[in-house]
Amino acid sequence: MAMRSILCFGEALIDLHADGLDTRGFAARFVPFAGGAPANVAVAAARLGGQARFAGMLACDRFGDFLLDSLQQAGVGTDDVVRTDAANSALAFVTLDAHGERSFSFYRNDTADLRFRPADFRAEAFRDLAVFHVCSNSMTDPALATTTREGMQRAHGAGALVSFDVNLRPALWPADADPRPLLWPALHLADVVKLSAEEFAWLAVDGEQVALDRLWLGRTRLVVVTDGAQPLRWFHPEAEGELPCYPVAVVDSTAAGDAFVGGLLCCLAELEAAPDRLDRLVAALPRLHAMLRFAAACGALTVTRQGSFAAMPRGDEVLAFMEHQA
Numbered sequence: 513m514a515m516r517s518i519l520c521f522g523e524a525l526i527d528l529h530a531d532g533l534d535t536r537g538f539a540a541r542f543v544p545f546a547g548g549a550p551a552n553v554a555v556a557a558a559r560l561g562g563q564a565r566f567a568g569m570l571a572c573d574r575f576g577d578f579l580l581d582s583l584q585q586a587g588v589g590t591d592d593v594v595r596t597d598a599a600n601s602a603l604a605f606v607t608l609d610a611h612g613e614r615s616f617s618f619y620r621n622d623t624a625d626l627r628f629r630p631a632d633f634r635a636e637a638f639r640d641l642a643v644f645h646v647c648s649n650s651m652t653d654p655a656l657a658t659t660t661r662e663g664m665q666r667a668h669g670a671g672a673l674v675s676f677d678v679n680l681r682p683a684l685w686p687a688d689a690d691p692r693p694l695l696w697p698a699l700h701l702a703d704v705v706k707l708s709a710e711e712f713a714w715l716a717v718d719g720e721q722v723a724l725d726r727l728w729l730g731r732t733r734l735v736v737v738t739d740g741a742q743p744l745r746w747f748h749p750e751a752e753g754e755l756p757c758y759p760v761a762v763v764d765s766t767a768a769g770d771a772f773v774g775g776l777l778c779c780l781a782e783l784e785a786a787p788d789r790l791d792r793l794v795a796a797l798p799r800l801h802a803m804l805r806f807a808a809a810c811g812a813l814t815v816t817r818q819g820s821f822a823a824m825p826r827g828d829e830v831l832a833f834m835e836h837q838a
Contacts, residue, residue: 556774700730
Protein backbone atom coordinates (compact mmCIF):
# COMPACT_ATOMS: atom_id res chain seq x y z
CA MET A 513 0.00 0.00 0.00
CA ALA A 514 1.35 3.45 -0.91
CA MET A 515 2.40 5.75 1.90
CA ARG A 516 -0.13 8.46 2.64
CA SER A 517 1.06 11.99 1.98
CA ILE A 518 2.79 14.60 4.12
CA LEU A 519 1.37 18.09 3.53
CA CYS A 520 3.60 21.00 4.61
CA PHE A 521 1.94 24.40 4.84
CA GLY A 522 3.44 27.88 5.06
CA GLU A 523 6.17 29.90 3.45
CA ALA A 524 8.51 29.19 0.58
CA LEU A 525 11.05 31.97 0.16
CA ILE A 526 14.42 32.82 -1.32
CA ASP A 527 17.48 32.31 0.87
CA LEU A 528 20.20 34.62 -0.43
CA HIS A 529 23.51 33.27 0.83
CA ALA A 530 26.57 35.52 1.07
CA ASP A 531 29.35 34.31 -1.22
CA GLY A 532 32.83 35.71 -0.67
CA LEU A 533 33.93 39.05 0.76
CA ASP A 534 34.98 42.27 -0.92
CA THR A 535 37.96 44.36 0.16
CA ARG A 536 35.90 46.06 2.88
CA GLY A 537 34.61 42.83 4.43
CA PHE A 538 31.10 42.97 2.97
CA ALA A 539 29.51 40.11 1.02
CA ALA A 540 30.85 40.16 -2.51
CA ARG A 541 27.63 38.65 -3.88
CA PHE A 542 24.51 36.78 -2.79
CA VAL A 543 23.53 33.45 -4.35
CA PRO A 544 19.81 32.50 -4.34
CA PHE A 545 18.72 29.18 -2.85
CA ALA A 546 15.13 27.92 -2.59
CA GLY A 547 14.07 27.76 1.06
CA GLY A 548 11.41 28.44 3.70
CA ALA A 549 11.01 26.10 6.66
CA PRO A 550 7.85 24.14 5.67
CA ALA A 551 9.00 24.01 2.04
CA ASN A 552 12.34 22.65 3.26
CA VAL A 553 10.53 19.94 5.22
CA ALA A 554 8.52 18.97 2.14
CA VAL A 555 11.71 18.69 0.09
CA ALA A 556 13.43 16.70 2.84
CA ALA A 557 10.54 14.23 2.96
CA ALA A 558 10.38 13.91 -0.83
CA ARG A 559 14.13 13.30 -1.13
CA LEU A 560 13.81 10.56 1.47
CA GLY A 561 11.14 8.85 -0.61
CA GLY A 562 8.03 10.17 1.11
CA GLN A 563 4.89 11.37 -0.63
CA ALA A 564 5.35 15.07 0.15
CA ARG A 565 3.23 18.02 -0.89
CA PHE A 566 3.51 21.76 -0.26
CA ALA A 567 0.64 24.20 0.28
CA GLY A 568 1.27 27.92 0.19
CA MET A 569 1.09 31.04 -1.96
CA LEU A 570 3.88 31.97 -4.37
CA ALA A 571 4.32 35.23 -6.21
CA CYS A 572 4.01 35.48 -9.98
CA ASP A 573 7.57 36.76 -10.20
CA ARG A 574 10.83 35.11 -11.24
CA PHE A 575 11.58 34.09 -7.68
CA GLY A 576 8.14 32.49 -7.43
CA ASP A 577 8.82 30.62 -10.67
CA PHE A 578 12.17 29.48 -9.25
CA LEU A 579 10.55 28.26 -6.03
CA LEU A 580 7.81 26.34 -7.85
CA ASP A 581 10.33 24.72 -10.20
CA SER A 582 12.65 23.86 -7.30
CA LEU A 583 9.82 22.15 -5.40
CA GLN A 584 8.81 20.16 -8.47
CA GLN A 585 12.39 19.19 -9.29
CA ALA A 586 12.73 17.85 -5.74
CA GLY A 587 9.65 15.64 -6.23
CA VAL A 588 7.27 17.68 -4.08
CA GLY A 589 3.62 17.77 -5.14
CA THR A 590 2.52 21.34 -5.92
CA ASP A 591 -1.21 20.97 -6.61
CA ASP A 592 -1.83 22.91 -3.38
CA VAL A 593 0.31 25.90 -4.41
CA VAL A 594 -1.56 29.12 -5.22
CA ARG A 595 -0.01 31.98 -7.24
CA THR A 596 -0.62 35.73 -6.93
CA ASP A 597 0.52 38.76 -8.92
CA ALA A 598 -0.45 41.12 -6.07
CA ALA A 599 2.68 40.57 -3.96
CA ASN A 600 6.37 39.72 -4.28
CA SER A 601 8.34 36.74 -3.01
CA ALA A 602 9.81 36.91 0.50
CA LEU A 603 13.60 37.13 0.77
CA ALA A 604 15.96 36.05 3.56
CA PHE A 605 19.59 37.13 3.47
CA VAL A 606 21.63 34.40 5.17
CA THR A 607 25.04 35.01 6.70
CA LEU A 608 27.17 32.16 8.05
CA ASP A 609 29.83 32.51 10.72
CA ALA A 610 33.10 30.57 10.86
CA HIS A 611 31.28 27.61 12.48
CA GLY A 612 28.52 27.43 9.87
CA GLU A 613 25.92 28.96 12.20
CA ARG A 614 23.46 31.17 10.33
CA SER A 615 21.83 34.50 10.93
CA PHE A 616 18.93 35.93 8.92
CA SER A 617 17.83 39.30 7.63
CA PHE A 618 14.27 39.07 6.30
CA TYR A 619 12.40 41.07 3.65
CA ARG A 620 8.84 39.84 4.21
CA ASN A 621 6.44 42.78 4.27
CA ASP A 622 3.08 41.90 2.67
CA THR A 623 4.73 39.17 0.60
CA ALA A 624 2.91 36.43 -1.30
CA ASP A 625 3.25 33.75 1.39
CA LEU A 626 1.31 35.93 3.89
CA ARG A 627 -1.78 36.03 1.65
CA PHE A 628 -2.92 32.40 1.78
CA ARG A 629 -6.45 32.10 3.23
CA PRO A 630 -8.67 29.13 4.24
CA ALA A 631 -10.55 29.34 0.93
CA ASP A 632 -7.26 28.69 -0.86
CA PHE A 633 -7.03 25.14 0.51
CA ARG A 634 -8.22 22.63 -2.09
CA ALA A 635 -11.15 20.49 -1.01
CA GLU A 636 -8.97 17.45 -1.78
CA ALA A 637 -5.93 18.73 0.13
CA PHE A 638 -6.66 16.75 3.30
CA ARG A 639 -7.77 13.54 1.63
CA ASP A 640 -5.61 10.47 2.35
CA LEU A 641 -3.30 12.57 4.50
CA ALA A 642 -0.80 11.11 6.98
CA VAL A 643 0.69 14.31 8.41
CA PHE A 644 -0.04 18.04 8.23
CA HIS A 645 3.03 20.10 9.15
CA VAL A 646 3.34 23.80 10.00
CA CYS A 647 5.85 26.22 11.56
CA SER A 648 5.59 29.37 13.65
CA ASN A 649 6.49 31.62 10.71
CA SER A 650 2.91 31.30 9.48
CA MET A 651 1.71 32.67 12.83
CA THR A 652 3.37 36.10 12.52
CA ASP A 653 0.41 37.57 10.60
CA PRO A 654 -3.05 37.37 12.28
CA ALA A 655 -4.96 36.33 9.15
CA LEU A 656 -2.36 33.73 8.20
CA ALA A 657 -2.32 32.45 11.79
CA THR A 658 -6.07 31.87 11.54
CA THR A 659 -5.53 30.04 8.25
CA THR A 660 -2.84 27.88 9.81
CA ARG A 661 -5.04 26.84 12.72
CA GLU A 662 -7.88 26.15 10.28
CA GLY A 663 -5.58 23.82 8.35
CA MET A 664 -4.57 22.03 11.55
CA GLN A 665 -8.23 21.53 12.48
CA ARG A 666 -9.09 20.25 9.01
CA ALA A 667 -6.22 17.79 9.28
CA HIS A 668 -7.62 16.55 12.60
CA GLY A 669 -10.97 16.06 10.93
CA ALA A 670 -9.29 13.96 8.26
CA GLY A 671 -7.63 11.75 10.89
CA ALA A 672 -4.14 13.03 10.11
CA LEU A 673 -1.28 13.65 12.52
CA VAL A 674 -0.46 17.34 13.04
CA SER A 675 3.17 18.42 13.40
CA PHE A 676 4.38 21.82 14.63
CA ASP A 677 7.99 23.04 14.48
CA VAL A 678 8.37 26.23 16.53
CA ASN A 679 11.32 27.31 14.32
CA LEU A 680 11.24 30.74 15.95
CA ARG A 681 12.55 33.67 13.92
CA PRO A 682 12.26 36.74 16.20
CA ALA A 683 13.04 39.12 13.31
CA LEU A 684 9.74 38.15 11.66
CA TRP A 685 7.66 39.28 14.66
CA PRO A 686 6.82 42.89 15.59
CA ALA A 687 9.47 44.26 17.94
CA ASP A 688 6.95 44.76 20.76
CA ALA A 689 5.17 41.41 20.35
CA ASP A 690 5.55 38.38 22.62
CA PRO A 691 4.94 35.42 20.31
CA ARG A 692 4.22 32.96 23.14
CA PRO A 693 0.50 33.80 23.65
CA LEU A 694 0.01 33.63 19.88
CA LEU A 695 1.78 30.27 19.53
CA TRP A 696 0.09 28.38 22.36
CA PRO A 697 -3.27 27.91 20.55
CA ALA A 698 -1.38 26.29 17.66
CA LEU A 699 0.82 24.23 19.98
CA HIS A 700 -2.33 22.81 21.57
CA LEU A 701 -3.50 21.68 18.12
CA ALA A 702 -0.28 19.74 17.42
CA ASP A 703 0.19 16.03 18.09
CA VAL A 704 3.97 16.28 17.61
CA VAL A 705 6.01 19.36 18.60
CA LYS A 706 9.63 19.94 17.61
CA LEU A 707 11.80 22.54 19.38
CA SER A 708 15.45 23.50 19.45
CA ALA A 709 17.04 23.68 22.89
CA GLU A 710 16.97 27.49 22.66
CA GLU A 711 13.29 27.47 21.73
CA PHE A 712 12.46 25.10 24.57
CA ALA A 713 14.20 27.41 27.04
CA TRP A 714 12.32 30.38 25.55
CA LEU A 715 8.95 28.61 25.71
CA ALA A 716 9.59 27.24 29.21
CA VAL A 717 9.84 30.68 30.81
CA ASP A 718 8.29 29.24 34.00
CA GLY A 719 10.27 25.99 33.85
CA GLU A 720 10.39 22.96 31.55
CA GLN A 721 7.86 20.89 33.47
CA VAL A 722 5.35 23.75 33.50
CA ALA A 723 5.67 24.08 29.72
CA LEU A 724 5.34 20.32 29.21
CA ASP A 725 2.31 20.09 31.48
CA ARG A 726 0.72 22.90 29.50
CA LEU A 727 1.43 21.06 26.23
CA TRP A 728 -0.19 17.89 27.57
CA LEU A 729 -3.40 19.89 28.12
CA GLY A 730 -3.79 20.01 24.33
CA ARG A 731 -3.34 17.26 21.76
CA THR A 732 0.44 16.95 22.06
CA ARG A 733 1.76 13.45 22.77
CA LEU A 734 5.37 13.74 21.61
CA VAL A 735 7.84 16.61 22.07
CA VAL A 736 11.32 16.43 20.55
CA VAL A 737 14.06 18.91 21.51
CA THR A 738 17.21 19.07 19.37
CA ASP A 739 20.48 20.74 20.35
CA GLY A 740 22.89 20.52 17.41
CA ALA A 741 25.47 17.79 18.05
CA GLN A 742 24.39 17.50 21.70
CA PRO A 743 21.98 14.70 22.71
CA LEU A 744 18.38 15.22 21.66
CA ARG A 745 15.62 14.91 24.24
CA TRP A 746 12.13 13.53 23.83
CA PHE A 747 9.08 13.80 26.08
CA HIS A 748 5.72 12.05 26.40
CA PRO A 749 3.18 12.54 29.22
CA GLU A 750 4.33 9.24 30.75
CA ALA A 751 7.96 8.95 29.64
CA GLU A 752 11.03 10.85 28.52
CA GLY A 753 14.54 10.15 27.35
CA GLU A 754 17.53 11.34 25.37
CA LEU A 755 19.66 10.04 22.52
CA PRO A 756 23.15 10.95 21.30
CA CYS A 757 23.46 12.71 17.94
CA TYR A 758 26.05 12.54 15.18
CA PRO A 759 29.15 14.80 15.43
CA VAL A 760 29.96 16.28 12.00
CA ALA A 761 31.88 19.23 10.58
CA VAL A 762 29.26 21.96 10.04
CA VAL A 763 29.27 23.82 6.73
CA ASP A 764 25.78 25.36 6.86
CA SER A 765 23.21 24.79 9.61
CA THR A 766 20.36 26.59 7.79
CA ALA A 767 18.22 23.53 7.05
CA ALA A 768 19.31 21.17 9.83
CA GLY A 769 16.06 21.32 11.83
CA ASP A 770 13.93 21.02 8.70
CA ALA A 771 15.85 17.94 7.57
CA PHE A 772 15.36 16.42 11.02
CA VAL A 773 11.61 17.07 10.86
CA GLY A 774 11.39 15.68 7.31
CA GLY A 775 13.06 12.48 8.44
CA LEU A 776 10.82 12.14 11.49
CA LEU A 777 7.63 12.78 9.50
CA CYS A 778 8.63 10.20 6.88
CA CYS A 779 9.03 7.61 9.62
CA LEU A 780 5.69 8.55 11.18
CA ALA A 781 3.93 8.39 7.81
CA GLU A 782 5.50 5.02 7.00
CA LEU A 783 4.32 3.62 10.33
CA GLU A 784 0.85 5.14 9.77
CA ALA A 785 1.19 6.81 13.18
CA ALA A 786 -2.27 8.36 13.37
CA PRO A 787 -3.06 10.42 16.49
CA ASP A 788 -4.76 7.48 18.21
CA ARG A 789 -1.65 5.30 17.62
CA LEU A 790 0.96 7.78 18.79
CA ASP A 791 0.97 6.62 22.43
CA ARG A 792 1.66 3.03 21.39
CA LEU A 793 4.42 4.17 19.07
CA VAL A 794 6.17 6.09 21.84
CA ALA A 795 5.73 3.13 24.21
CA ALA A 796 7.71 0.93 21.79
CA LEU A 797 11.06 2.51 22.66
CA PRO A 798 13.28 0.70 20.13
CA ARG A 799 11.01 1.86 17.32
CA LEU A 800 10.86 5.43 18.67
CA HIS A 801 14.64 5.55 19.07
CA ALA A 802 15.15 4.22 15.54
CA MET A 803 12.95 7.01 14.16
CA LEU A 804 14.78 9.68 16.13
CA ARG A 805 18.21 8.34 15.12
CA PHE A 806 17.17 8.41 11.46
CA ALA A 807 15.89 11.99 11.83
CA ALA A 808 19.11 13.01 13.59
CA ALA A 809 21.16 11.51 10.76
CA CYS A 810 19.13 13.52 8.24
CA GLY A 811 19.95 16.71 10.13
CA ALA A 812 23.62 15.85 10.58
CA LEU A 813 24.17 15.02 6.92
CA THR A 814 22.38 18.21 5.83
CA VAL A 815 24.68 20.54 7.78
CA THR A 816 27.68 19.21 5.84
CA ARG A 817 26.28 20.91 2.71
CA GLN A 818 25.32 24.45 1.76
CA GLY A 819 21.77 25.60 1.10
CA SER A 820 18.31 24.40 2.04
CA PHE A 821 16.57 22.41 -0.72
CA ALA A 822 19.99 21.68 -2.21
CA ALA A 823 21.34 20.23 1.05
CA MET A 824 18.63 17.63 1.69
CA PRO A 825 19.89 14.03 1.48
CA ARG A 826 18.35 10.98 -0.18
CA GLY A 827 17.26 8.04 1.92
CA ASP A 828 20.12 5.82 0.75
CA GLU A 829 22.63 8.53 1.67
CA VAL A 830 21.21 8.72 5.19
CA LEU A 831 21.36 4.95 5.67
CA ALA A 832 24.95 4.85 4.39
CA PHE A 833 25.87 7.73 6.70
CA MET A 834 24.33 5.93 9.69
CA GLU A 835 26.17 2.70 8.87
CA HIS A 836 29.48 4.55 8.54
CA GLN A 837 28.92 6.46 11.79
CA ALA A 838 28.02 3.28 13.66
